Amino acid sequence: MVDTETFVPDAIDEIRAEIGDANAVIALSGGVDSSVAAALAYEAIGDQLTPVYVDTGLMRKGETAGIRDTFDYMDSLRIVDAKDRFLDALAGVTDPEAKREIIGEQFIREFEREATEADADYLVQGTIYPDRIESEGGIKSHHNVGGLPDVVDFDGIVEPVRDLYKDEVRDVARHLDLEEVVAERMPFPGPGLAVRVIGEVTDEKLEVARHACHVVEDELEEYDPWQALAAVIGKATGVKGDNRVHGWVVSVRSVESRDGMTARAQEIDWETLQRIQSRITGQNDNVARVVYDVTHKPPATIEYE
Numbered sequence: 400m401v402d403t404e405t406f407v408p409d410a411i412d413e414i415r416a417e418i419g420d421a422n423a424v425i426a427l428s429g430g431v432d433s434s435v436a437a438a439l440a441y442e443a444i445g446d447q448l449t450p451v452y453v454d455t456g457l458m459r460k461g462e463t464a465g466i467r468d469t470f471d472y473m474d475s476l477r478i479v480d481a482k483d484r485f486l487d488a489l490a491g492v493t494d495p496e497a498k499r500e501i502i503g504e505q506f507i508r509e510f511e512r513e514a515t516e517a518d519a520d521y522l523v524q525g526t527i528y529p530d531r532i533e534s535e536g537g538i539k540s541h542h543n544v545g546g547l548p549d550v551v552d553f554d555g556i557v558e559p560v561r562d563l564y565k566d567e568v569r570d571v572a573r574h575l576d577l578e579e580v581v582a583e584r585m586p587f588p589g590p591g592l593a594v595r596v597i598g599e600v601t602d603e604k605l606e607v608a609r610h611a612c613h614v615v616e617d618e619l620e621e622y623d624p625w626q627a628l629a630a631v632i633g634k635a636t637g638v639k640g641d642n643r644v645h646g647w648v649v650s651v652r653s654v655e656s657r658d659g660m661t662a663r664a665q666e667i668d669w670e671t672l673q674r675i676q677s678r679i680t681g682q683n684d685n686v687a688r689v690v691y692d693v694t695h696k697p698p699a700t701i702e703y704e
């Protein structure tokens with residue numbers, strides 16, 4: 400295990416030696432790896448570091464506010480409100496892979512602009528040891544390795560936690576008093592809620608998905624799922640008051656998994672499912688019904704797109 404007492408000052412010294420008087424940027428996702436890398440780099444070079452958090456509008460409830468609270472002490476923190484630009488770019492797009500591609504491209508565009516404005520020569524990344532092994536071994540290309548560095552011409556890439564495993568990064572986070580990011584949230588896909596609304600991404604569908612995901616995470620915490628989520632999967636007829644309405648269908652999903660490669664749908668008791676249904680339909684007039692997904696992976700995937 401990492402000795403945080405020596406790791407932290409050594410890492411800070413190293414970052415300072417590498418970056419010197421230059422400027423640096425880091426893309427903050429709110430995850431523990433980028434949070435720790437940002438905290439170490441900020442300790443080392445202060446406001447020469449611009450931590451950039453891009454609010455895509457596809458985040459979970461409270462996510463952006465959480466970032467603002469946690470990193471409030473960094474004067475140079477940039478929270479980029481890019482919601483409208485992401486929604487505009489996604490308008491009319493229904494193909495799942497096209498949606499992913501547009502989101503990735505838009506993210507790079509946002510980050511590139513911020514890096515240029517910050518006059519950054521260095522890119523700090525929260526790459527951890529398993530990311531490097533997976534990329535070097537060709538198992539999968541990891542978003543922390545490659546990708547971003549190609550778009551802006553940086554003098555160097557600084558990876559302060561590159562030799563650590565996830566649990567060691569958590570130890571360092573605790574040592575740095577980053578308790579908020581240590582609490583393990585469920586995995587959340589890079590394209591965010593866009594893969595939890597089937598078809599075109601609209602404000603209305605995102606709002607339903609965001610609220611429903613919040614309800615599901617809240618109600619299913621005691622089941623300790625690998626992932627619990629809700630998705631807007633289409634429209635169906637319902638009755639609200641005295642009227643027949645054509646409203647959204649929300650699918651609730653809760654799975655157990657070891658690594659996300661395969662998954663088992665969880666058995667949830669009826670009262671809990673009914674409570675979820677009643678909270679989602681009660682607070683969203685435009686939701687006509689709530690269903691529970693009993694499909695394992697395979698044949699289904701965990702997300703809906």
Ligand code: XMP
Pocket residue numbers: 499586587588589590594626659660696699700701702703704
């Ligand atoms: P699927 O839906 O393929 O998901 O069974 C397996 C795991 O990967 C996450 N996931 C993604 N993560 N970008 C990500 O960073 C993506 O495009 C993406 N798609 C799925 C999903 O949440 C689950 O944990």
